Amino acid sequence: MADIGTHQAESALAGIVGAGHLLAGDAIGADYAHDEALSSEPVKPAYVARPETAEQVAQLLKTASEHRIPVTARGSGSGMSGAARPRPGGLLISFERMAAILEIDTENHVAVVQPGVTLEDLDGELAKHGLVYPVYPGELSASIGGNVGTNAGGMRAIKYGVTRNHVLGLEAALPTGELIRTGGKFVKASTGYDLTQLIIGSEGTLAVVTEAVLKVQPRMPYQGTVLAPFVDLDEVARAVPKVVGSGIGPLILEYIDGLTMGAITYRAQLQLGIPDEVRETSHAYLVVQLENRNADRLDEDIAEVGELLSGLGAKDVYVLEGSAANKLIDAREKAFWAAKEAGADDIIDTVIPRASLPQFMERVRQIAQENNTFVVGCGHAGDGNVHLAVLQKDNEVRDRVLHGLFEAGISLGGAISGEHGIGRKHTERFLALTDPAKVDLMRRIKTAFDPAGVLNPGVLFD
Amino acid sequence: MADIGTHQAESALAGIVGAGHLLAGDAIGADYAHDEALSSEPVKPAYVARPETAEQVAQLLKTASEHRIPVTARGSGSGMSGAARPRPGGLLISFERMAAILEIDTENHVAVVQPGVTLEDLDGELAKHGLVYPVYPGELSASIGGNVGTNAGGMRAIKYGVTRNHVLGLEAALPTGELIRTGGKFVKASTGYDLTQLIIGSEGTLAVVTEAVLKVQPRMPYQGTVLAPFVDLDEVARAVPKVVGSGIGPLILEYIDGLTMGAITYRAQLQLGIPDEVRETSHAYLVVQLENRNADRLDEDIAEVGELLSGLGAKDVYVLEGSAANKLIDAREKAFWAAKEAGADDIIDTVIPRASLPQFMERVRQIAQENNTFVVGCGHAGDGNVHLAVLQKDNEVRDRVLHGLFEAGISLGGAISGEHGIGRKHTERFLALTDPAKVDLMRRIKTAFDPAGVLNPGVLFD
Incomplete structure (x- = not known):
C-alpha cells in the first residue's frame, strides 16, 4: 500500500514537471542535501523537482498535500540556518529553471523576478539602468526566493532596511494548490491583510514564492569609507547613535572586534596602514560607509564623519581609498568563511x-x-x-x-x-x-x- | 435569559475598567458613533469602555469573546472608511486614557507610545529632540493606534514609506485574552512570522494594539517646495519617474488637477502668483517638496528640480517661499475638507x-x-x-x-x-x-x- 502510494506520488510529480526534471535516488546531487548551516548533517530528499512555471509549483504543492509529502523550497542553498535542508522522504523544489529577470520597469522603479534569480545577476542587470536593489546580505550568489524566505538583511540595512522593505508584491503557490498574487507595483496599500509581509521571512512554511516585485532605487555613483579604531566596544556603541543622529545617513555602520579584524584582514591580505601602537590598543573598529550622487557632497560628508568620530573617542580616522575600502567591506562580508576556516x-x-x-x-x-x-x-x-x-x-x-x-x-x-x-x-x-x-x-x-x-x-x- | 446575559456582560465590563469608564445609553456622546467616512449613518454602540492599561484591554476582549459582543477600537475617529464606526449592541474601546508618550529613546532612535497618542503630540515631543516620525497622513489629530490600524500613508510616503515601514514592534491584546509583544527596538528580525506587519493595516479585525514602538529619524531643518503647472496629467505622469530617478529623493511628489487646485487655493485664500494665461492652460500641477540637513544643498537641489521639470514640459516653475509653500501643502492636506464642503x-x-x-x-x-x-x-x-x-x-x-x-x-x-x-x-x-x-x-x-x-x-x- 505504501509502495503503491509512493509510486503514485512519484508519477504524479513527474507528470507535472516532466520526468527529466524530477530527480530521485542517485540522480540527486550532493548539493541538494544541505545549505550553509554549520554542524548540520546533509539530508537527501526522496525527490528533487525543477519546475519551470508557477503553475507547476502550485501543482507540486497540491500533489504533495494529497500524499502528505514534506516540501522544502531551495534557492541557491546559501542559507545559514538549515531552512533549505530537505526532509528525508521529502520533496525539494529547486528553482534553477525559474531564474529569469522578467522585467525592469524604469517608470515604476520596480524589478519583477523569478525566485531563482541571484542577487549578482539582478545587480548586473539593474546597473545598466542606473538602478540598484539595495538589500545586500553579502552573499551575492544568494537567490531572491531565499532572500524572501529568510527576510535577508545585510550591511546596508541601516540605510535601506531589509528584504521586507523592498518587496512590493509576490506571486505565491499555496499548499492547497492555488496561486495567489499579493501587493503589486506600488509602495502602499490598505486593502486586507498584508500577505506579502506575512510570507516574507516565513522560511518556506506558509507558501512557495514563484515571483517577486522588487522596489529598486537610483544607483548612487559615489561611495566613501571611514575606518575608526576605538579602545573598546562601549565607545563604538556610544558613537553609533551620534552618527545616525547627524542625519548624514550612512550606508553601512559596522563594528568589527580586534580579533575578527585581524583574521579577515590577514585572510584578505589587506594592509590598512594602521600603526602597530594603534592596533595593539584598539579592541573594536567602526566602519562607516557613505554614498552620494555628488562627489563633492560625499567628500564633505566623509570629512564630517571623520571629525565626529574623532570627537567621540576614535583613536584615529582612516579614509579608505576605493580598492582598500572595497577589500575591507568584501573581507567583512566573507567573515563567515573566515570563521568557518x-x-x-x-x-x-x-x-x-x-x-x-x-x-x-x-x-x-x-x-x-x-x-x-x-x-x-x-x-x-x-x-x-x-x-x-x-x-x-x-x-x-x-x-x-x-x-x-x-x-x-x-x-x-x-x-x-x-x-x-x-x-x-x-x-x-x-x-x-x-x-x-x-x-x-x-x-x-x-x-x-x-x-x-x-x-x-x-x-x-x- | 438574554437580559441576564446582557446584565452579566455589563457588570463584567464595568468591573474591568471601573463603572465610571464604562459608558452606556445616553452617556455615550455622539462623537463615538462615527468616524469621517462620508455618507455613513452614525451608529451608537451598547457600551463605550475607556481602559487605562493594556491588561484592561485584554480583559475587555476576553469578556467580549465570552459574551459574543462585537468590539470596535477607536483612536481619534478620523478614519475615512468606517473601520471605527461601532456595531449596534457592540463595545467600543476608546483610547483617550491611553494616550501617553512612554519613551523617546535617542540611543536606539525609537519612540514608545500608547495608541491614543496623536501625531501632533508626538511631533511636538520629538521636535524637542531634533527627531521626527515621518509618516504624515495630513490629519494631525489622528492617533497612532488608528494609523497602525489602517497603515496610514500620506504625502511623504515617496521618501519615507508608510506606517508599516516605521512600526518596529507592538504590544497587542488578542481576542482570546492574551497580551503579546511583537518586534522590538530593532529594524530587522527573522524569528518567526512577522506579527507586527500582519496586525498593521488589519483595521482592528485581528488584535487591539496597546503600545507601539516607532522608528524615528533625524529631523531635517530645511525644506523647499517647487510648484510646476503642466498642460495635462500625462505630462505630469511622464515627469514623475524622472524626478525619482534623479536620486534627489523628494519628500513630497503630489499631483493636483486644475479644478482641485482652484478649490483648495480659493478655500485657503492662497495667492500663488500664477499668471492667468498659465493657469487657464494648465490642467495638472506637480508639487515637489525637498528637504535637506544643509541649506546650500537644498538650494542646489531646488534649482536642479526646477531645470529638470522645465525640460520635461512644465509651463513654468515656481519656487514657493516658506509661508506660501506651507499654505499650499496645508491646503492640499485639507483637500478632503474642501471636497466635503x-x-x-x-x-x-x-x-x-x-x-x-x-x-x-x-x-x-x-x-x-x-x-x-x-x-x-x-x-x-x-x-x-x-x-x-x-x-x-x-x-x-x-x-x-x-x-x-x-x-x-x-x-x-x-x-x-x-x-x-x-x-x-x-x-x-x-x-x-x-x-x-x-x-x-x-x-x-x-x-x-x-x-x-x-x-x-x-x-x-x-
Whole structure:
C-alpha cells in the first residue's frame, strides 16, 4: 500500500514537471542535501523537482498535500540556518529553471523576478539602468526566493532596511494548490491583510514564492569609507547613535572586534596602514560607509564623519581609498568563511536594541567563559545585529552556549535572529524561548495556510 | 435569559475598567458613533469602555469573546472608511486614557507610545529632540493606534514609506485574552512570522494594539517646495519617474488637477502668483517638496528640480517661499475638507502603479461621464495613490461608480485603497473584487486570531 502510494506520488510529480526534471535516488546531487548551516548533517530528499512555471509549483504543492509529502523550497542553498535542508522522504523544489529577470520597469522603479534569480545577476542587470536593489546580505550568489524566505538583511540595512522593505508584491503557490498574487507595483496599500509581509521571512512554511516585485532605487555613483579604531566596544556603541543622529545617513555602520579584524584582514591580505601602537590598543573598529550622487557632497560628508568620530573617542580616522575600502567591506562580508576556516562550529546572528550592544557583549563574554568556549564576532552596529562565531566541538556544551546567548539577547529586548532565520537549526530553541501565546498563534496561522502541514515541517514548529 | 446575559456582560465590563469608564445609553456622546467616512449613518454602540492599561484591554476582549459582543477600537475617529464606526449592541474601546508618550529613546532612535497618542503630540515631543516620525497622513489629530490600524500613508510616503515601514514592534491584546509583544527596538528580525506587519493595516479585525514602538529619524531643518503647472496629467505622469530617478529623493511628489487646485487655493485664500494665461492652460500641477540637513544643498537641489521639470514640459516653475509653500501643502492636506464642503458624497483612494496614472484617469473620466457623476481629485503622484471626490447623491449610481473605479484600478494592477482602508464602507466591494482564494485565506487568518469572531465584524468580512 505504501509502495503503491509512493509510486503514485512519484508519477504524479513527474507528470507535472516532466520526468527529466524530477530527480530521485542517485540522480540527486550532493548539493541538494544541505545549505550553509554549520554542524548540520546533509539530508537527501526522496525527490528533487525543477519546475519551470508557477503553475507547476502550485501543482507540486497540491500533489504533495494529497500524499502528505514534506516540501522544502531551495534557492541557491546559501542559507545559514538549515531552512533549505530537505526532509528525508521529502520533496525539494529547486528553482534553477525559474531564474529569469522578467522585467525592469524604469517608470515604476520596480524589478519583477523569478525566485531563482541571484542577487549578482539582478545587480548586473539593474546597473545598466542606473538602478540598484539595495538589500545586500553579502552573499551575492544568494537567490531572491531565499532572500524572501529568510527576510535577508545585510550591511546596508541601516540605510535601506531589509528584504521586507523592498518587496512590493509576490506571486505565491499555496499548499492547497492555488496561486495567489499579493501587493503589486506600488509602495502602499490598505486593502486586507498584508500577505506579502506575512510570507516574507516565513522560511518556506506558509507558501512557495514563484515571483517577486522588487522596489529598486537610483544607483548612487559615489561611495566613501571611514575606518575608526576605538579602545573598546562601549565607545563604538556610544558613537553609533551620534552618527545616525547627524542625519548624514550612512550606508553601512559596522563594528568589527580586534580579533575578527585581524583574521579577515590577514585572510584578505589587506594592509590598512594602521600603526602597530594603534592596533595593539584598539579592541573594536567602526566602519562607516557613505554614498552620494555628488562627489563633492560625499567628500564633505566623509570629512564630517571623520571629525565626529574623532570627537567621540576614535583613536584615529582612516579614509579608505576605493580598492582598500572595497577589500575591507568584501573581507567583512566573507567573515563567515573566515570563521568557518578557523573552525567555527556555529554562527549566530542575535539582534538586540543597538544601545544594548555593550551589555550583550558582556553577557557573551561571561557565557563563553563559563562554558570554556571561544566566541568572536562582528556585527551590524547600526542595527544591533551581532554575528558571533562559536567554537565549541561538544554538541551539548554548544547547545547550552547558544541557548544562553539567545536568552541574553531576548532578555535585552532582542530576538534570536536578525537575518539568518530560525531554520531547522534553532527551531527547538525558538520554541523554548518564545512566548507560548505567540507560538500558538503562529501555529494557527501556519494551519490557515497549510492544513496538511507539508510545507517545511521541522522549521519554526516541530 | 438574554437580559441576564446582557446584565452579566455589563457588570463584567464595568468591573474591568471601573463603572465610571464604562459608558452606556445616553452617556455615550455622539462623537463615538462615527468616524469621517462620508455618507455613513452614525451608529451608537451598547457600551463605550475607556481602559487605562493594556491588561484592561485584554480583559475587555476576553469578556467580549465570552459574551459574543462585537468590539470596535477607536483612536481619534478620523478614519475615512468606517473601520471605527461601532456595531449596534457592540463595545467600543476608546483610547483617550491611553494616550501617553512612554519613551523617546535617542540611543536606539525609537519612540514608545500608547495608541491614543496623536501625531501632533508626538511631533511636538520629538521636535524637542531634533527627531521626527515621518509618516504624515495630513490629519494631525489622528492617533497612532488608528494609523497602525489602517497603515496610514500620506504625502511623504515617496521618501519615507508608510506606517508599516516605521512600526518596529507592538504590544497587542488578542481576542482570546492574551497580551503579546511583537518586534522590538530593532529594524530587522527573522524569528518567526512577522506579527507586527500582519496586525498593521488589519483595521482592528485581528488584535487591539496597546503600545507601539516607532522608528524615528533625524529631523531635517530645511525644506523647499517647487510648484510646476503642466498642460495635462500625462505630462505630469511622464515627469514623475524622472524626478525619482534623479536620486534627489523628494519628500513630497503630489499631483493636483486644475479644478482641485482652484478649490483648495480659493478655500485657503492662497495667492500663488500664477499668471492667468498659465493657469487657464494648465490642467495638472506637480508639487515637489525637498528637504535637506544643509541649506546650500537644498538650494542646489531646488534649482536642479526646477531645470529638470522645465525640460520635461512644465509651463513654468515656481519656487514657493516658506509661508506660501506651507499654505499650499496645508491646503492640499485639507483637500478632503474642501471636497466635503463642496458636497462630495464619497472620497476614495485607489492605488495603481504610478506609470498607469493617465490610463486610470482616462477610465475615471469615462466612468464619471457614463454615470453622469462629478469626479475630481488630486493624489500622491509618486505613489500612484489617487484621491478622488465623487459627487453623486443617488446611492445606487454612486455604488456603481465606486465599483467601476475600483475595478479599473485593480485591472491596472492596483488595489482598492492605498491608505484609507476598506472599513465598513468598502467591505462588500472588497469581497466582490478580490480573488476568492485570497479572501478565504484571509478569513482563515482572521479565525486564527479571533475564533469567536468578535473583532470588528463587518470590516473586511461580512
